[in-house]
Amino acid sequence: MALPFGDSSRHENTLAVIHTLREKGSVARIDLGALNGISSATVTSISAEFLQQGLIRECPPETPRPNGRGRPKTLIELNPNAACVVCIKLSINEIQLVVGDFSGQVRHSEHHAVPTLALSANDLEVLLEEKISAICTQQLTGFQRLAGICLAVQGVVSSQSGTIIWSPALSFRNAPISARLAERFHCSVLLENDANCIASVLAAQPAYADCPNLVVIMLGYGIGMSVLINGVPYLGANGSAAEFGHSKYQPDGALCACGRRGCIEAYASDYALYRAAANHLELPSGDSAHPSEKQMQALTQLALQGDPVAQEIYAEAGRALGVGIANVLALFNPDLVLITGSGVRGFDALQAAMYSTLDEALVAELKGTTRIESCAWDRDMTCMGGIAMTLNATDGETLLDSQTVREA
Amino acid sequence: MALPFGDSSRHENTLAVIHTLREKGSVARIDLGALNGISSATVTSISAEFLQQGLIRECPPETPRPNGRGRPKTLIELNPNAACVVCIKLSINEIQLVVGDFSGQVRHSEHHAVPTLALSANDLEVLLEEKISAICTQQLTGFQRLAGICLAVQGVVSSQSGTIIWSPALSFRNAPISARLAERFHCSVLLENDANCIASVLAAQPAYADCPNLVVIMLGYGIGMSVLINGVPYLGANGSAAEFGHSKYQPDGALCACGRRGCIEAYASDYALYRAAANHLELPSGDSAHPSEKQMQALTQLALQGDPVAQEIYAEAGRALGVGIANVLALFNPDLVLITGSGVRGFDALQAAMYSTLDEALVAELKGTTRIESCAWDRDMTCMGGIAMTLNATDGETLLDSQTVREA
DNA sequence: AATATTTATTTTAGTACCTAAAGTAAATAA
């Protein structure tokens, strides 16, 4: 008469304790109880199990002792080596591989130049298997298990089916990639949109803790967006929600990389800005369809130094963004819009036009209710987010796994 | 050593059983178990409690018996008189009051012509209290309790704070209405946007059961929208999400009732259609700022009969809607977009332009992934939705109440 | 008509897991 998995309240409490430990670092049992609304007796029981499974460890007592009387707290923390995840970021002509430990810390990071647009679907699979294999033998010794692999891809992906539907980095479509990797490496494989990864990292920052509904706009070669509703990325019916870059600014306007006209991306992305400037200004040479960071910085400099043509190009980008953000506010009414991505380098040059357009386009009721901020860009953010998401998604498995391992 | 409310799993199961009964009508215990993933032993225990509290009743055995051997099922159903809710729909110059029973059926409905725009906030409160009081004494005898009151308002409301922020039916703003009514009638008061009510009804229909992400667009004097994410209305940071009607079609375009230019509403709402037609066509006379149903029907007829001016007016409305829906698809990527409201009378006249604009504006990936349908309009739908939402919201209280009543 | 079979519901017995309270541990303050 044993019930196979109880009524899940233990399972929930167990996961809650792990999440709290990952978020806070090291916490005493009594505080874990208070933070999660359970009694410290229950925390004792849960943490005893974890200790036996090697998922957590007790911290050595602090010296000097914290002031105050009474028995000092025994802090417990996740055992970073209990599990690890590998996150692969796939972008145009580059892949990045990052290893994160069970506590969420980055342990290893490497970049590889890869002609992604020249790869076939099979090439990509072989390449990823190869790179992940190398990481496994070189970097993953000392970890109890590989909890999961995360693929963070720019473009449209279906997390559910594990299929890359379309990516600007790839010349093929509809590649079911997760299943093959999962089989090869015997672990969960998460396929995520890169903007969702970044949004998850940002949402976890204390400064934005009170913003459950958060929109992150990523400026760069393309324009991406992620919407977090109650802290979780919103994926539409097909996992391709939030195609902000291809919402309309001007019907029949500038040509977009997607083949249609008037998309916001056709005004505010790197390639759009550079295209608009190329005929009028002298800029560093290079591939004008894929402007380099150096080329973009030069263009931004011109605008900030007062060049009227460059200024107008950024102003138009700002207006396009303003209209797009006004639509987002009207539809989502989030607590906070964060603008980030490599394109924030030009934020100062476009923000005046963006804010005034926004102000014009907004209903009075919506004015001032949403914080709109830019946010410094860090190329490692994507993988940090991927690691956090993958750990969260796989904690259940890690738990189950440790239980069966101990039983055997 | 009693724990005050258990670990909520009983509470959850209890609510699940009530919801299933409300949805399905009458169900046997064994099926209630299967539908909710609990054992029939648990259903026995829960239903015994309900019977004692008078919340459900056993149906008389069916005659003739359903074929098949074995002990016949004893169906149980909600006791419709266990509770009731009153839903008030507030629209321009009219209020509707509807009484629904515990099973969700409408028991009574009445309409009153009221000069809503002439009311002060206090007038409105007095009026509502009066009307509800009358309903209570005339219609609510025989019910064990009044579970709640629902106010379904066109416009922007804050459900959380119970405040009407803005409504086209009212000439005042920011009226905290829920608290006063709750105090007066000693029950929960839900304040809801009318589009959310309608979306809830539609989402509950079996035809749309497989569409957890659903967008409902309401055409009428104004244009409203409701977004259901995983079946629940999405409210942004301030509860004023989904201002679809005021997202932009043409920057610097036609003047909108909100005072700005180029909103979709300024092209596709009743007043916009009528305004565009008034100078060119002969139409029934009346208040041209608030065209009547008769006036609108005449205009629609002209377009459908091939009048070129009327056709072009509807085509432009279709294009505006098409652009707006394209944006909604790009941002939300829902499973289904339903177009309803009194304005669907003109759907046939605008749909060709709408679909072709949509097709032009959409990324290839999004084409054909979302069903877009129109849906016949019924003026009672709003209140039916309000009743359903209010019952769902108050089941917990009803439960608690019945427990304490029995204990006493 | 009696018995077997089938299906639904209820009862019983056993388990998981929670909490409050009591007990123990480990520190500081008096």
Added chain:
DNA sequence: TTATTTACTTTAGGTACTAAAATAAATATT
């Protein structure tokens, strides 16, 4: 050395679940 304070663990009691057994109520078979 003793009292006090705070943290953690153990104990005892309780809720609520499930599987299995028992019971109930029908039809099918002999």
